[in-house]
Amino acid sequence: MPSLNDYLLVSGLLFSIGLAGVVLRRNIIIVFMCLELMLSAANLSLVAFSRFNVAENGLPSYDGQMLVFFVIAVAAAEVAVGLAIIVALYRARQTIHTDELVTLKG
């Protein structure tokens, strides 16, 4: 049986990979996918906490899984809005590479 720390380690690794992608990649769609990876890493910790924190009656504590449910729903809304913004950006500037979007740079 894997222990709680195993799950937290894997979740932290997934978060690090997502963070690396956000910092290193220049394609805004890939950056967006890496954000989703980071959200999923948080979900994995939450489900692990929910399963390892057994409630008084012996069942898993479901509060963590409720939070995961809400995170997934908010992520779905976020992706819809984010991709619409990317399409609008592409229409306006014909690029989605963050290197070429420097209007706000002082």
Add this chain to the structure above:
Amino acid sequence: MPSYLFWLFATLMLIGACAVIAFRNPVSSALAMVTSFVGLAALFIGLSAFFVGVIQILVYSGAIMVLFLFIIMLLDLKDEKKRSESYVPLIGGLVLVGVFFIQLIGVLSNNEDKAGSVLTKATLAAAAGDFKDGTKINVALSGGNLPDVHLIGHTLFTQYNLPLQILGVLLLVATVGVVVLSKRQTN
């Protein structure tokens, strides 16, 4: 979940995640992401969170990644060109990630570990007394099964009813926002 299955799916998930940032072609990245999410869903199911595992597949691998692929193909993106080499952001990013990872190891080594426990038929049957006789949850628990979906529904509609309603409004706002954003601007 046996240890070897845990490490198998965890490796699958991490390799998928690495492939997302390693591939140059966005379509390959999106497909690597699906692999990663399938591994993650398997981990959820191993934690006996069956409902979350299933919506992970349905919502993430199904809906969200199809939306990503749709947008990638709509924009008709080419492979990312090799950038003119500038190592400063690369080194900065890797250092940031390294620091985060070292911190993680530090926290985990001080953290008291908690061993996994198996949900035996006896514990499940003992928990059945908390629910009214004859309800689906009670019957399933008495039979030694974990009625995961029913328990989630029960929690969602008793303790988390207000957040659920707010979530419905949020999804409506997001839908309206997307329609407004993607409408072609006419002067």
